[in-house]
Amino acid sequence: MFSSFPFRTAKKILFGTGTIDQVGTELKAYGASNAAIITDTTIAAAGWAAAVQSALDAAGMKSKVWDGSQAEPSVEVGEEAIDFVRSGGFDSIVGLGGGSAIDIAKGAAVALTNEGHIMQWIKEGFSKPLAPMALCPTTAGTGSEVSDTAVFATPELKVGLVSSMLYPDVAIVDPALTVSMPGPVTANTGIDALCHAIEGYQSIQANPLTDALAIESMRLVNAYLRRAYCKGSDMEAREGMALASLLAGIVMGNADTTIGHACGYAYVYPATNLHYPHGHAIAITFPYVMEYNALAQFEKHAAIAEVLGEEVEGLSVRDAAYLAPVAFTKLMQDLRLPLSLEEVGVTEDMIPMIARNVLKSPNHCRRNPREVTEEGMIELFSHAFEGTLAWEM
Numbered sequence: 001m002f003s004s005f006p007f008r009t010a011k012k013i014l015f016g017t018g019t020i021d022q023v024g025t026e027l028k029a030y031g032a033s034n035a036a037i038i039t040d041t042t043i044a045a046a047g048w049a050a051a052v053q054s055a056l057d058a059a060g061m062k063s064k065v066w067d068g069s070q071a072e073p074s075v076e077v078g079e080e081a082i083d084f085v086r087s088g089g090f091d092s093i094v095g096l097g098g099g100s101a102i103d104i105a106k107g108a109a110v111a112l113t114n115e116g117h118i119m120q121w122i123k124e125g126f127s128k129p130l131a132p133m134a135l136c137p138t139t140a141g142t143g144s145e146v147s148d149t150a151v152f153a154t155p156e157l158k159v160g161l162v163s164s165m166l167y168p169d170v171a172i173v174d175p176a177l178t179v180s181m182p183g184p185v186t187a188n189t190g191i192d193a194l195c196h197a198i199e200g201y202q203s204i205q206a207n208p209l210t211d212a213l214a215i216e217s218m219r220l221v222n223a224y225l226r227r228a229y230c231k232g233s234d235m236e237a238r239e240g241m242a243l244a245s246l247l248a249g250i251v252m253g254n255a256d257t258t259i260g261h262a263c264g265y266a267y268v269y270p271a272t273n274l275h276y277p278h279g280h281a282i283a284i285t286f287p288y289v290m291e292y293n294a295l296a297q298f299e300k301h302a303a304i305a306e307v308l309g310e311e312v313e314g315l316s317v318r319d320a321a322y323l324a325p326v327a328f329t330k331l332m333q334d335l336r337l338p339l340s341l342e343e344v345g346v347t348e349d350m351i352p353m354i355a356r357n358v359l360k361s362p363n364h365c366r367r368n369p370r371e372v373t374e375e376g377m378i379e380l381f382s383h384a385f386e387g388t389l390a391w392e393m
């Protein structure tokens with residue numbers, strides 16, 4: 001017997017090389033005539049903002065570019081974008097970039113139709129539907145183009161603006177936009193996509209639809225991330241990773257994440273002074289999260305091990321499950337990612353504090369398939385500190 005479940009995503013998804021050319025006709029269909037393009041200087045310098053402007057122009061739309069997006073955007077940076085869009089006579093938004101630009105674009109689209117500011121919306125919500133919005137990722141990882149969340153940083157912590165109104169009118173996933181990503185960025189964003197798929201698969205909010213998409217996303221990452229990392233111009237690999245990221249984003253938009261993301265947040269800024277890219281931060285502790293959760297979900301972790309390329313035939317489901325973190329670690333080795341917390345500047349005396357930080361993310365803990373205890377997290381981070389799986393010891 002199947003339980004009932006909801007399933008939400010963007011109103012429309014356009015996937016494929018060259019689909020960015022349709023951004024103008026898509027927004028025009030919503031009656032838009034003047035778009036603000038929210039992006040960053042790197043994407044603008046690569047020529048993608050100009051390409052979007054050409055597509056908007058071809059559809060008879062006016063546009064202007066705001067390129068002030070930064071990694072892990074602060075509330076202040078988001079407010080700068082809001083000042084820009086409110087003063088420019090715009091009626092629609094294009095988000096063009098990685099997760100940061102896309103999250104800022106969501107805030108800008110709220111600002112065009114609602115009074116107030118980001119922190120106010122986070123605390124009190126907002127009521128009016130957003131201005132027409134197209135979200136166009138230039139990395140294959142965050143999945144923010146199909147999520148209902150926009151994340152901003154304050155000096156104390158990261159805060160999320162969450163609303164079903166943040167799903168865009170159209171998500172345009174054009175793999176050609178990801179070709180210029182250097183190898184380390186490909187690795188950082190691609191491993192983040194894989195963590196979204198696996199955490200969504202582990203989540204107690206998972207359902208048969210998200211499970212099917214998560215497994216396919218993992219298969220695509222296993223087939224294409226190494227290729228995209230080794231040769232950025234490999235278009236089949238870029239398309240495979242763009243699709244993997246999209247599927248993982250849809251999974252995350254419904255099943256959300258488990259303690260994988262909470263463990264990654266627990267040891268980097270603002271919890272400590274350590275700065276590390278999002279995907280890397282989560283990946284370093286992720287094998288230990290998989291090992292922790294495998295005990296609660298042998299069948300699911302055995303399926304993860306198999307789809308990530310481990311030989312599971314003839315093994316017990318328990319032995320197969322514990323190969324899932326082994327497969328993940330092999331991918332990290334191939335992508336030249338650090339494999340222990342010690343390598344990235346964490347010291348042993350920080351472990352109890354970092355372990356307690358995970359418990360400060362009650363929603364991640366609630367969605368986790370295995371109960372999250374302080375003792376359990378200390379054990380998890382002790383293994384992550386050494387970079388040694390208990391299964392291997």
Ligand SMILES: [Fe+2]
Nearest residue numbers: 142192196278
């Ligand atoms: Fe993530």
